[in-house]
Amino acid sequence: MIAPQASVGIVGTGLSMADAVASLDAREHYGPLVAFSRRGQLSRENLKGEWPEWALAPQNAASARLWLHHIRAEVARAAAMQLPWQRVLDEVRVQGQQIWQSLPLREQQRFARHLRSWWDVHRYRIAPQVADVISRRQQQGSLQVLPARLAAVSPHGSQLAITLRLRNGALQTRVLDHLIVTTGPAHAALTRSQPLLQSLSQQGYIRADALGFGIDVDSRSRALDQQSSPNSRLFVVGPAARARFGELMGLPQVADHAADVAQHILTELHIAQAERCPSSAP
Numbered sequence: 001m002i003a004p005q006a007s008v009g010i011v012g013t014g015l016s017m018a019d020a021v022a023s024l025d026a027r028e029h030y031g032p033l034v035a036f037s038r039r040g041q042l043s044r045e046n047l048k049g050e051w052p053e054w055a056l057a058p059q060n061a062a063s064a065r066l067w068l069h070h071i072r073a074e075v076a077r078a079a080a081m082q083l084p085w086q087r088v089l090d091e092v093r094v095q096g097q098q099i100w101q102s103l104p105l106r107e108q109q110r111f112a113r114h115l116r117s118w119w120d121v122h123r124y125r126i127a128p129q130v131a132d133v134i135s136r137r138q139q140q141g142s143l144q145v146l147p148a149r150l151a152a153v154s155p156h157g158s159q160l161a162i163t164l165r166l167r168n169g170a171l172q173t174r175v176l177d178h179l180i181v182t183t184g185p186a187h188a189a190l191t192r193s194q195p196l197l198q199s200l201s202q203q204g205y206i207r208a209d210a211l212g213f214g215i216d217v218d219s220r221s222r223a224l225d226q227q228s229s230p231n232s233r234l235f236v237v238g239p240a241a242r243a244r245f246g247e248l249m250g251l252p253q254v255a256d257h258a259a260d261v262a263q264h265i266l267t268e269l270h271i272a273q274a275e276r277c278p279s280s281a282p
Helices: 015-026 064-080 085-094 096-102 105-114 116-123 128-140 187-192 195-202 239-245 251-276
Strands: 008-011 033-037 143-156 159-166 171-176 178-181 222-224 230-235
Touching: 008 015, 008 171, 015 033, 015 128, 064 085, 064 105, 085 096, 085 116, 096 239, 105 116, 128 143, 143 171, 159 178, 187 195, 230 251, 239 251
Parallel strands: 008 033, 008 178, 033 143
Antiparallel strands: 143 159, 159 171, 222 230
């Protein structure tokens, strides 16, 4: 139980952090909060009210940089029509898998290294009422958001002492009552994260993808083994397969992906059954 006056540190500054702050605020917490991540970026606010959809202009260049320029131009075009940037990003999200799969591995790696964090904070947006809580707490001075890494944690009596390494290299120590981790799963270490996946990896049945997003799969979502051969009995569904498919974090995309994989399996089963039991000629 976190007392209303408790000092709280939060690792991560994304959607889960925003939800944690809103939950604490709803429980009448007023103590100091410090949230930190490598870049210290907050998720942007979602749309208020109804807005017309946006039709994204065609773009065929297989380059992360050119796509960035194109999306910025589309945002400017939308702004000239008094439409919010969120509508442009919504349409990019709809086309996300197609765009991602059109990029060669080198461009995907460039995106992951330079643009992923910017995409995440614009793609995964917070509800307006939660954004209001974040803004109010920042204005009151009871929420501080820092670009920093966690360098060390040590006991300090009944509290915790954390050492943060800021972007400029300076070290800063905070004494906290609680520390909340909101960074989500470590997809880069997914194949080592639990006994089943670790065993499959050690036996060579699965492997990590080249981007550190999860598990390597082929275009039909079959797991690839250490020799790059697909396993027709082992499928990966959802975020762990996003290195291949791209946009696979939101519920609609995960559900559609699961449905596609299930339909493929059913089709394969029907074909196999027909081959084993061919119908007799009339």
